[in-house]
Amino acid sequence: MQSTVIAPSILSADFARLGEEVDNVLAAGADWVHFDVMDNHYVPNLTIGPMVCEALRKHGVTAPIDVHLMVEPVDALVPMFAQAGATHISFHPEASLHPHRTVQLIRASGCRPGVVLNPGTPVDVLDYLLEDLEYVLLMSVNPGFGGQAFIPSTLRKTREVRARIDALGKPIRLEIDGGVKPDNIGEIAAAGADTFVAGSAIFGQSDYRDVIARMKAAVAAVR
Numbered sequence: 001m002q003s004t005v006i007a008p009s010i011l012s013a014d015f016a017r018l019g020e021e022v023d024n025v026l027a028a029g030a031d032w033v034h035f036d037v038m039d040n041h042y043v044p045n046l047t048i049g050p051m052v053c054e055a056l057r058k059h060g061v062t063a064p065i066d067v068h069l070m071v072e073p074v075d076a077l078v079p080m081f082a083q084a085g086a087t088h089i090s091f092h093p094e095a096s097l098h099p100h101r102t103v104q105l106i107r108a109s110g111c112r113p114g115v116v117l118n119p120g121t122p123v124d125v126l127d128y129l130l131e132d133l134e135y136v137l138l139m140s141v142n143p144g145f146g147g148q149a150f151i152p153s154t155l156r157k158t159r160e161v162r163a164r165i166d167a168l169g170k171p172i173r174l175e176i177d178g179g180v181k182p183d184n185i186g187e188i189a190a191a192g193a194d195t196f197v198a199g200s201a202i203f204g205q206s207d208y209r210d211v212i213a214r215m216k217a218a219v220a221a222v223r
């Protein structure tokens, strides 16, 4: 079983104080930094690029940086993020002309590859990709914005992908992103997830340590 990872999404951080916000969530017990890249093309929003990732590394952040590319096309950004200090890079397979080649490119760039399934994307997209991945990211909201409600069918999809990973027998992480909160993270973990992205649930609270501890306790109670 993979260790539990809590990955705060900096989409909900105070961007005017980003370095300090990231320091604070990591000091409060977060494991990874989740870095949402939106291009106003693949998704109807615009966020941050490799320069901000590099700035976090220069600021002294040493934790894994989990870059979620909500962009189309994908490949040109992969080496840029690898160079900027990303450790994990995930992308939406329908946004790449050759998704398997993109997986190879991420690995060749020195990062861990993941693919992202939107709420309406069938799990079959994993058929010929899963064995070459380090993680699968299931979106539990439609991508583009923080603060949306968790879509319940994600639990069924989480169980389906968990079964595929277990059948393969490889240490592939199963990450869930969107509407994850202390009061639903337990059932998400029980469905088979081990890696949890949370934006508004963490950055919307004043006490990051308390909310991260409550999330980890809820996961530990079912794993």
Ligand SMILES: O=C(CO)[C@H](O)[C@H](O)COP(=O)(O)O
Pocket: 009, 011, 012, 034, 036, 068, 141, 142, 143, 144, 145, 146, 147, 148, 177, 178, 179, 180, 197, 198, 199, 200, 201
């Ligand atoms: O990828 C995302 C949106 O596309 C965000 O990471 C996600 O929505 C997290 O925000 P919240 O926890 O507030 O739902």
